Amino acid sequence: MFSFKINKTDGNARVCTFVSSRGTVETPCFMPVATSASVKLLTSEEVFSMGFKAIILNAYHLFIRPGVEIITNSGGIHRFMKWDGLALTDSGGFQIFSLPCSREDEDGIILKDPESGALHYFTPEKIIEIEEKIGADVIMCLDYCPRIWDNLEELKISVHRTVVWAKRCLAAHSTEKQQLWGIIQGGTDISLRIWCIEGLERMEFNGYGIGGLSIGEPWEMTLKTVDFISRNIPGNKVRYLMGLGMPDQIVEACELGIDFFDCAMPTRIARNGTTLTWNGKFNIKAAACKDENGPLDPECSCRVCSTYSRAYIRHLFNAHEMLGMRLNSYHNLYFMSELMKMIRSSIKQGKFQEFKKNFLSKYQRKE
């Protein structure tokens, strides 16, 4: 039902195909974030048509709202939101750990729903049950996210529980229709990361999320850690860098052999007026844009850039017209899609280094 194949490598960068019942996803791929079953402001059709074959959702958020019952009653998450591509659910570990919790131990977490006040007990078994009901194609284990990146004790607990919980997730997982991926924790501590990878590898997961990064550590340490982890995940397993990144970060992580990415930033910053272009990012709300009749990015061929001017989109933001956020979100995601196509194409041609150099020199010039 699932297969993963390396098609081309260029250094450590690689183009692979991940096949599921939803079709083929070519990697490196970027997954737009649809936390609550919506890529903010955009339709599933738009996201698919701009070239994305996979999205990521959040099991915890979907459990809280609309609740699993509504999703199962509609025939699963794909039917619910009319998404025909690959769907992943993150367990929500990251979100659960960033909310105030009543109790937390070896066994799981009791969490108070911040809106309704209801108490929910999340265990690895419970999360898998939720993820199975939601019905994504790939589901992530419940991991224990460290709250501080450089506290060794916290990191040790994180890795220990993440491995124990992964085993319980695997035991609870009951369907071959979904592939379960493990999550690697350990902060920037190399020996803890190794411990975690070895622990998870004994369970023979088909894919690994690299978690617990971009939580405060410097980017150079992130990159060094990703490099180390990537080299230590067997080549035939999927490598998914969770929760980042921005265009330049993605290019650098592709060089290290990462296959899957997700990041809320491209759409989040879009709603604040930040526009991604091949010449770097800029803010469309800036006064300099008020008379610019050209597109957001002259090098972009998306529907927004081929229709609307910077002056118009700036006006929409200034007039608090939500269409501005919508158009900028569309453009930024289209940019991400094109970026991933360029990355894959350059790897296939054995020209990734050249692409990386050219891309970064243009993209980072203005920053």
Add this chain to the structure above:
Amino acid sequence: MFSFKINKTDGNARVCTFVSSRGTVETPCFMPVATSASVKLLTSEEVFSMGFKAIILNAYHLFIRPGVEIITNSGGIHRFMKWDGLALTDSGGFQIFSLPCSREDEDGIILKDPESGALHYFTPEKIIEIEEKIGADVIMCLDYCPRIWDNLEELKISVHRTVVWAKRCLAAHSTEKQQLWGIIQGGTDISLRIWCIEGLERMEFNGYGIGGLSIGEPWEMTLKTVDFISRNIPGNKVRYLMGLGMPDQIVEACELGIDFFDCAMPTRIARNGTTLTWNGKFNIKAAACKDENGPLDPECSCRVCSTYSRAYIRHLFNAHEMLGMRLNSYHNLYFMSELMKMIRSSIKQGKFQEFKKNFLSKYQRKE
């Protein structure tokens, strides 16, 4: 450049064609409201493709933001927002009169911009200058809007100034590329309305806005007033009922021979979760919708109804996902477009009364 022709009448209801350099608009027609150069949350392309051939914008709002210079620099309002159909600008009289003003006399109004604090002096000449620069196809005279519907003194001042200002607007109007329409004031007072129509008719406008209604008076009085005014506007002139209405109101006003409508309600209520259907309106946020896998309206063939379920759209509203407002806005406007098509079709077939009866009995059943 402009022409207006009656093609078919059925009682007082009529199907006409209004031709401009932007093509042909068949009436009765509903104009979506794009106050600040955006039909909220929707692209110009979407609005056009669902069958609308005319939109209304607001000269006062556009003067404040983005300012006329930005619009003229982009080549006029059509290019600015990429709208290829007919564009009307209301003068903004209604908006100006609902804001606190520093001074107001025979000559015009000094207004304090509520955001920037800047003082603006609006005279009939100034408004025409603004409307000419914005570059809509049809522009409305500056009228004096009564603040209270049943104060006779206020209504008298309103009619007097509206007629005087219309004359000044006409004198200031300098281009044949735009057609200038007058606005009829006078509240529900029949003799004041007659006085206003006669005053304006001496200036030989090609079209008339019916203003100053739906500001507190009972609907039956609105209808009676519209009927009276409509009968007293020469048949070869356009009749535009300004600022209303909802579906049932439009059907009733079409019976009285109204050609143009505009109303912000279909999109405004959409953003609050109210959905228009052929069986009346309902609120998609209602708990009853949580498990409904059918479309917003089973009788609707819009892209939203042929794709997404009530359960999904309800979830979007509950999760504060703006996509919910977008999808509901699209549906409600599509409904308005279909309604106008049905109205025109029934008039052409001489079956307007039958249509009206059937429509209202279904639409009003649930209300």
